[in-house]
Each structure stands twice: as C-alpha cells, then as structure tokens.
Amino acid sequence: MAIKINHLSHTYNPNTPFEKVALQDIDIEIQDGDFVGIIGHTGSGKSTLIQMFNGLIKPSLGQVLIKGQDIHAEGVDKRKIRQQVGLVFQYPEYQLFEMTVYDDVAFGPKNLGLSKEEIDERVRYALSAVGLGDEYYEKSPFELSGGQKRRVAIAGVLAMKPDILILDEPTAGLDPKGRNALFNQLKEMHEELNLTIVLISHSMEDMAKYAKKLIVLYQGKIAYQGNTREIFREGKKLEQIGLAMPQIRYILEELKMKGMAIDTDVLTVEEAAVIIRDYLRKGGGTQ
Numbered sequence: 001m002a003i004k005i006n007h008l009s010h011t012y013n014p015n016t017p018f019e020k021v022a023l024q025d026i027d028i029e030i031q032d033g034d035f036v037g038i039i040g041h042t043g044s045g046k047s048t049l050i051q052m053f054n055g056l057i058k059p060s061l062g063q064v065l066i067k068g069q070d071i072h073a074e075g076v077d078k079r080k081i082r083q084q085v086g087l088v089f090q091y092p093e094y095q096l097f098e099m100t101v102y103d104d105v106a107f108g109p110k111n112l113g114l115s116k117e118e119i120d121e122r123v124r125y126a127l128s129a130v131g132l133g134d135e136y137y138e139k140s141p142f143e144l145s146g147g148q149k150r151r152v153a154i155a156g157v158l159a160m161k162p163d164i165l166i167l168d169e170p171t172a173g174l175d176p177k178g179r180n181a182l183f184n185q186l187k188e189m190h191e192e193l194n195l196t197i198v199l200i201s202h203s204m205e206d207m208a209k210y211a212k213k214l215i216v217l218y219q220g221k222i223a224y225q226g227n228t229r230e231i232f233r234e235g236k237k238l239e240q241i242g243l244a245m246p247q248i249r250y251i252l253e254e255l256k257m258k259g260m261a262i263d264t265d266v267l268t269v270e271e272a273a274v275i276i277r278d279y280l281r282k283g284g285g286t287q
Helices: 046-052 078-084 101-111 116-129 146-158 176-193 204-210 228-232 235-240 247-257 269-281
Strands: 003-012 020-030 035-039 061-066 085-088 164-168 196-200 213-218 221-227
Touching: 003 046, 020 046, 020 221, 035 046, 035 204, 046 164, 046 196, 078 085, 085 146, 101 116, 101 146, 116 146, 116 176, 146 164, 146 176, 176 196, 176 204, 196 204, 204 228, 204 247, 213 228, 221 228, 228 235, 247 269
Parallel strands: 035 196, 035 213, 085 164, 164 196
Antiparallel strands: 003 020, 003 061, 213 221
C-alpha cells in the first residue's frame, strides 16, 4: 500500500486565540498505482493533508504510513521516506533557478551524492517522462512556455525517483493547450511508470477525466471517498457542500429533461459524444 492514514487530526496554533482545526479524524488508504483526486473548497484541508503525506507537517493526532512505514516513528529516516514521495506545489516553476533545463533537473540527484552516470540517467529519464527531449537540455528554463516550465519542475521531482507523486493544482495558470498537454503527460506517466499519483484540483472536469478515485473534503473531514464515477453520481449531495458535477453531466441531464431518452451517467465529453451519437443513430432525433 502506498499511503495509509489512520485517525489523523491536525490543529494549527493549539491553545492560542489563533487555534484552527484543519483536519479531523481522517482515514485514507491509497493503493500502489492509484490515481487519486482530492477535491474540496478552499480551507477544507486539502493542502494540509498532502503535506502530511511526506512529513512536512506532523499531525496533532493519528498516524501516517508510507509503504507501511510510520513516517513519524522514532528512528525513522524521514529523508529516505521523502525521496519516495514527490510533492509538487502550485506554480513549481517559481523554484527553477539553474541556467539550463538539464542542470535544474540534475540538482536533486546531485544532492544525493550520486555518480555522474547515475545523475545523467535520472535526468534523461525524468525529462523523457514529461515529454521533453534532448533538444531542451541546454535551453534556459526561463525561455520556455508556462506549460514547459511546469514540466521541467515536475521532472526535477521525478529525477528523485519517487514511487508517489503528489500535485497541488498542477495546471493552475496554464492555457487550455498547456493544461491538456500536462494532464495527458501525467496520465502517460501514471500508466507507463506505474506511479501512484495524488492530485488536488478545483476542476471537476479534470478529476472526472483522469482520477480513478476521489476523496472529498469538507470542513476538515472526509465527506465522501470512493470510485470517481460513484462519487459524481452523488451530484445533489456534492452541491449541498458547494461542489459540483462535471459540466457535461449537467448538459446531458438538461437534454434528458427536454425529452431525450439518454443515459446521464457520464464523466467526460467523449463519453457524452458516444451516448448522443448512439441516440441519434437509433432514430432518437427524428420526429
């Protein structure tokens, strides 16, 4: 199992006038190779939760296990565990600082004291994984597009060879083209490298298209968790806590209300296109 959270709670500034309960009694199991989405309003505890996954924050109560190892147990080498869990914050390109793409991605492996050959292997592996070929190696990262910078930053994390990749709003600020390219790259990495991916996003469309499982946070607690399709079937319940279904589902429900005998249990535009095409082929569009 990649990540297991047992009865985790966390309070910021306890016993002060600024005390704030961020998370309450959280139980989560994330299997190896999962692609999990975390959704919830700002302030629901999402960012606090993912920082628990590699020990950046120690919970007030509860247990965090990475690959079966309690990250806060006495004598545990947290540095080793953190190498297994790559964490990519929002706008990671702001952390780029080297003169070339190659050197930026190589920075982490160099700090591990690896040989020149091993560093080179890791850099090439990581840049290939994010879809950047050797023509980018000597370019300045600051001359790249926003989406390419984001990929270089992710490559810097991948070069540490994590088993688990955690991303906080990885497409924030990108245009639609850059957004689609990055998500397609993440999907490819998940499938080809068998990476466990945990993703925070406000986009229900992105979650519906890429995440296989969802964790829904509300006011620091888990409101729902499970298969993505099953969670989005609870549309009315999600709306009660201020969230929503993917927009395409609302469109199909509106068409059904207007008389189209169609299945509205869809997650993506591609699924909706198939349903509408089949409906029309069966003569549903004729009077």
